[in-house]
Amino acid sequence: MTKIPMMVSLSNKKVVIIGGGQISERKTCRLVEYGIKPTLISPSITEGLRQMIQHYDLNWIKKECSPSDLPYYDVIIIATNCSSVNQMILDHKPKHAWVNATHHASKGEIEFPIALRRGKLQIAISTGGSSPILAKKIKAQLEHDFPEDYETYIDFLHQARSLLKQAKVGSNIRIELLEKIVNKPIYKVEGQKNFLNMLKEQYLFHNKKKH
Ligand SMILES: C[C@@]1(CC(=O)O)C2=NC(=C\c3[nH]c(c(CCC(=O)O)c3CC(=O)O)Cc3[nH]c(c(CC(=O)O)c3CCC(=O)O)/C=C3\N/C(=C\2)[C@@H](CCC(=O)O)[C@]3(C)CC(=O)O)/[C@H]1CCC(=O)O
Numbered sequence: 542m543t544k545i546p547m548m549v550s551l552s553n554k555k556v557v558i559i560g561g562g563q564i565s566e567r568k569t570c571r572l573v574e575y576g577i578k579p580t581l582i583s584p585s586i587t588e589g590l591r592q593m594i595q596h597y598d599l600n601w602i603k604k605e606c607s608p609s610d611l612p613y614y615d616v617i618i619i620a621t622n623c624s625s626v627n628q629m630i631l632d633h634k635p636k637h638a639w640v641n642a643t644h645h646a647s648k649g650e651i652e653f654p655i656a657l658r659r660g661k662l663q664i665a666i667s668t669g670g671s672s673p674i675l676a677k678k679i680k681a682q683l684e685h686d687f688p689e690d691y692e693t694y695i696d697f698l699h700q701a702r703s704l705l706k707q708a709k710v711g712s713n714i715r716i717e718l719l720e721k722i723v724n725k726p727i728y729k730v731e732g733q734k735n736f737l738n739m740l741k742e743q744y745l746f747h748n749k750k751k752h
């Protein structure tokens with residue numbers, strides 16, 4: 542079945558990665574970037590993983606994975622190089638858990654698509670297993686359209702929208718103002734400050750004085 546894109550918080554979930562090779566390292570790197578601290582189960586690990594375990598204080602269970610290890614976890618990332626172990630994990634996964642099967646994506650409920658991040662803007666790219674190499678290429682192309690300082694602009698949009706929500710202005714005016722700063726983007730910090738001050742003066746302080 543085609544997977545649906547979804548933004549999900551894993552802050553209250555127990556995440557485990559089984560395997561300690563290159564793919565496990567890549568997944569761990571992605572997860573810690575989002576503040577997630579996975580447990581690792583593997584008899585051996587790469588040097589990169591060893592460093593991340595130390596730096597982020599991750600739990601490494603140094604052993605081969607067995608069925609009794611699995612009930613505790615909500616998200617199980619399969620990343621071993623042994624097909625019988627991968628199958629054993631699929632056969633014994635707890636009913637409530639979501640699996641990411643890095644060896645065979647369609648056998649798991651979830652995938653971790655490559656994503657371009659610019660602060661609160663995230664563009665995730667999936668080719669549904671057709672070509673991870675194309676997904677990587679599309680990300681590289683998008684990097685030109687959304688340069689690194691785009692994060693400041695996204696923060697500005699967020700602040701403007703938060704201010705207007707606070708001000709409780711009518712939805713027509715709110716949408717008109719929000720469309721304006723998207724259709725005629727203000728990239729310069731000075732211009733962004735001026736616009737936010739204008740919003741405060743006209744819609745926030747003005748309303749407060751009235752009541
Ligand atoms: C984009 C990227 C992001 C990332 O991983 O973070 C990513 N794969 C990357 C690279 C890559 N992966 C593979 C090759 C070898 C060439 C080839 O086979 O094509 C290369 C090339 C390379 O290494 O450069 C092999 C491979 N990949 C998957 C399988 C299993 C399967 O197809 O079922 C197999 C076969 C395994 C086997 O042979 O046993 C599955 C997945 N790979 C995905 C993402 C997700 C689907 C994304 C989509 O469909 O768009 C999914 C489902 C992820 C998941 O949830 O794990 C990352 C860029 C890395 C970077 O940024 O450096």
Ligand SMILES: NC(=O)c1ccc[n+]([C@@H]2O[C@H](COP(=O)([O-])OP(=O)(O)OC[C@H]3O[C@@H](n4cnc5c(N)ncnc54)[C@H](O)[C@@H]3O)[C@@H](O)[C@H]2O)c1
Binds near residue numbers: 645
């Ligand atoms: N999703 C992707 O993008 C992608 C890309 C390439 C490969 N893969 C898949 O990921 C798998 C792992 O690739 P890799 O490069 O990390 O392999 P690798 O050989 O570098 O590492 C495999 C790891 O699995 C561990 N392992 C083996 N048996 C185990 C067991 N019983 N319990 C726990 N850990 C065990 C090993 O100790 C090792 O740390 C590949 O076999 C392939 O199927 C996925």
